[in-house]
Amino acid sequence: MKFELTLLGTSGAVPAYSRFPTMQVLNVQETLYMIDCGEGAQMRFTDYGIRWGRLKQLFISHLHGDHFYGLPGLISSMGLNGRKEELTLFGPAALESMIRTMMPYMTKLSFEIKFQPIPQDRHELIFEDRRVQVFTLPLQHSIAAAGFLFRERQRPRSMRGELIEKYGIPYRQIPAIKAGADYVAEDGSNIPNELLTTPPPKPRTYAYCSDTVYSESLVPLVQGADLLYHEATFCERERPQAERTQHSTAMDAARIARQAQVRQLVLGHYSSRYKYLDVLLAEACQLFPDTLLGSDGGMVNVPLR
Amino acid sequence: MKFELTLLGTSGAVPAYSRFPTMQVLNVQETLYMIDCGEGAQMRFTDYGIRWGRLKQLFISHLHGDHFYGLPGLISSMGLNGRKEELTLFGPAALESMIRTMMPYMTKLSFEIKFQPIPQDRHELIFEDRRVQVFTLPLQHSIAAAGFLFRERQRPRSMRGELIEKYGIPYRQIPAIKAGADYVAEDGSNIPNELLTTPPPKPRTYAYCSDTVYSESLVPLVQGADLLYHEATFCERERPQAERTQHSTAMDAARIARQAQVRQLVLGHYSSRYKYLDVLLAEACQLFPDTLLGSDGGMVNVPLR
Numbered sequence: 241m242k243f244e245l246t247l248l249g250t251s252g253a254v255p256a257y258s259r260f261p262t263m264q265v266l267n268v269q270e271t272l273y274m275i276d277c278g279e280g281a282q283m284r285f286t287d288y289g290i291r292w293g294r295l296k297q298l299f300i301s302h303l304h305g306d307h308f309y310g311l312p313g314l315i316s317s318m319g320l321n322g323r324k325e326e327l328t329l330f331g332p333a334a335l336e337s338m339i340r341t342m343m344p345y346m347t348k349l350s351f352e353i354k355f356q357p358i359p360q361d362r363h364e365l366i367f368e369d370r371r372v373q374v375f376t377l378p379l380q381h382s383i384a385a386a387g388f389l390f391r392e393r394q395r396p397r398s399m400r401g402e403l404i405e406k407y408g409i410p411y412r413q414i415p416a417i418k419a420g421a422d423y424v425a426e427d428g429s430n431i432p433n434e435l436l437t438t439p440p441p442k443p444r445t446y447a448y449c450s451d452t453v454y455s456e457s458l459v460p461l462v463q464g465a466d467l468l469y470h471e472a473t474f475c476e477r478e479r480p481q482a483e484r485t486q487h488s489t490a491m492d493a494a495r496i497a498r499q500a501q502v503r504q505l506v507l508g509h510y511s512s513r514y515k516y517l518d519v520l521l522a523e524a525c526q527l528f529p530d531t532l533l534g535s536d537g538g539m540v541n542v543p544l545r
Numbered sequence: 546m547k548f549e550l551t552l553l554g555t556s557g558a559v560p561a562y563s564r565f566p567t568m569q570v571l572n573v574q575e576t577l578y579m580i581d582c583g584e585g586a587q588m589r590f591t592d593y594g595i596r597w598g599r600l601k602q603l604f605i606s607h608l609h610g611d612h613f614y615g616l617p618g619l620i621s622s623m624g625l626n627g628r629k630e631e632l633t634l635f636g637p638a639a640l641e642s643m644i645r646t647m648m649p650y651m652t653k654l655s656f657e658i659k660f661q662p663i664p665q666d667r668h669e670l671i672f673e674d675r676r677v678q679v680f681t682l683p684l685q686h687s688i689a690a691a692g693f694l695f696r697e698r699q700r701p702r703s704m705r706g707e708l709i710e711k712y713g714i715p716y717r718q719i720p721a722i723k724a725g726a727d728y729v730a731e732d733g734s735n736i737p738n739e740l741l742t743t744p745p746p747k748p749r750t751y752a753y754c755s756d757t758v759y760s761e762s763l764v765p766l767v768q769g770a771d772l773l774y775h776e777a778t779f780c781e782r783e784r785p786q787a788e789r790t791q792h793s794t795a796m797d798a799a800r801i802a803r804q805a806q807v808r809q810l811v812l813g814h815y816s817s818r819y820k821y822l823d824v825l826l827a828e829a830c831q832l833f834p835d836t837l838l839g840s841d842g843g844m845v846n847v848p849l850r
Contacts, residue, residue, distance in 0.1 A: 253621070253622070253625055253652065254587075254622045254625050254626065255587060255588050255591065255622070256591060258592075260588065261618075279584060279585060279587070279588070279614075279615070279617075279618040280584060280585045280588060282559075282560060282584070283560050283565065283584070283585060286560065286561060287563075303650045304650065304652060305617055305618060305621045305647070305650060305651060306618075306621075309584075309614075309617050309618045309621075310584070312584075312610055312614050313560075313566075313584040313610060313611075313614045316558070316610045316611070316614075317558070317559045317560070320558055320559050321559065334650075337646065338646050338647060338650075341642065341643050341646045342610070342643060345608045345609060345610060345639075345643075345688075346610060347558070347609060347687070382652070383650075
């Protein structure tokens with residue numbers, strides 16, 4: 241029942257202080273979903289012992305290099321390792337031509353790559369499997385950009401095992417009961433579903449917002465998220481720089497987190513001007529105490545509730 | 546009078562054990578020449594405190610990704626750091642279209658990139674400045690590939706200072722004497738150049754050979770080099786694998802070094818199958834004892850003789 245985020249890189253555009261560019265892996269029940277793919281992705285997988293064989297979908301937010309320059313190397317090495325399974329790349333339409341330009345120079349590409357262009361100007365379902373649904377989150381940046389909202393699928397209700405024997409419920413009826421049906425016994429009596437089952441845990445959500453200026457239009461889209469990653473390239477002292485480059489401050493990130501009443505905020509995409517990041521954490525915590533300072537290799541587990 | 550090689554990455558195609566893909570910097574009198582540019586180049590510059598502002602020429606041997614995927618990130622970050630000076634990329638002709646495809650997505654590219662296609666099938670002078678001449682070294686690999694030979698410029702002879710006063714030599718004549726002229730004194734007597742000057746140190750040479758199978762045609766081209774880097778992807782036990790992938794064994798590298806009577810051999814481009822590299826070193830040293838095991842961050846200084 242894992243729902244766990246690993247940050248593989250937390251640097252802004254220019255890597256510094258051993259922080260790699262932006263890339264993350266969301267592990268949902270041992271299936272990996274990758275979000276952005278900064279330079280050095282394949283090395284980070286190795287550094288942190290993450291098995292890229294479990295990766296089937298990869299989501300690219302926008303075409304600034306620090307968010308996708310790791311793709312050619314990762315794809316090449318997957319090929320050299322004999323991958324057979326298709327990999328789907330969700331991202332801006334122009335991503336395909338860039339990767340295809342490089343593909344003739346990738347030795348032994350033994351698997352298919354499927355390109356799936358995504359809308360960047362609206363909130364839309366772009367992918368679903370039996371574990372999650374993924375929606376775009378329109379961001380405001382110097383080029384078109386979209387974050388991603390991962391929403392766990394609603395699980396069925398749980399059958400109370402001790403009642404199966406008590407009421408003599410045939411096993412073939414259990415799926416219907418888990419889906420919400422009452423049980424009608426042989427004597428015609430009705431056993432209500434609320435008695436037979438317990439409610440499922442609340443589906444968990446993870447919202448990824450990078451790169452973006454402070455944008456209140458995100459608030460309703462990430463409302464109540466269990467975990468929000470929001471870029472915090474600068475602190476308030478560098479607000480003019482943040483506005484010029486269309487990035488956020490740690491305070492901006494905290495304002496979104498507070499308004500959206502998320503459970504936890506994790507920061508990242510730090511400017512290379514900051515060797516120590518405590519100033520960013522302190523700034524965000526003033527407004528939103530449940531803030532984590534993201535770090536390369538850092539993991540955030542989202543528990544079931 | 547520095548002539549010093551720094552290895553930034555010593556991995557073969559798939560990075561492993563904290564070894565990054567192939568990239569090197571040759572420092573000749575504080576001007577940097579970069580050779581290949583594997584993924585993570587910009588991080589390695591930072592890791593090892595090498596200032597990329599001093600880099601003006603970059604030489605790409607061939608278009609396998611582990612030799613050039615670091616270019617987009619390095620170029621982007623140079624731009625973000627406000628570089629103004631032109632950067633010249635020597636490499637296979639197709640490199641240009643690949644980099645140009647990405648350039649619209651590089652923020653703030655504040656400097657010019659000049660692409661200089663190189664021949665890969667012959668030994669040819671491709672660049673010279675006042676410090677070095679650079680020649681291609683045709684390699685035999687699964688795609689067209691060329692190594693590089695860096696040859697230090699011949700310095701002028703050194704004037705023996707104590708003789709300037711003794712013979713009353715006018716300073717304006719010194720450049721000619723350093724270039725080899727005798728000195729004809731006012732009384733008509735001839736002071737031979739051999740007396741007035743000492744010979745310059747021998748120009749130093751560095752030969753870079755990656756990726757390639759064992760190729761005896763390299764021997765005359767790298768004859769007597771002060772330093773030879775030769776790929777050693779495998780050891781002899783993996784010879785079938787070496788032949789299939791058109792790479793060399795450590796023994797192959799040593800055979801070239803011995804036949805060419807180089808001063809020193811440095812190995813690299815190790816397969817990800819080797820965690821420990823002592824087997825490769827031992828194999829090469831059997832044939833050629835002056836062998837170094839290249840490592841990420843390792844430096845090899847070539848002294849004047």
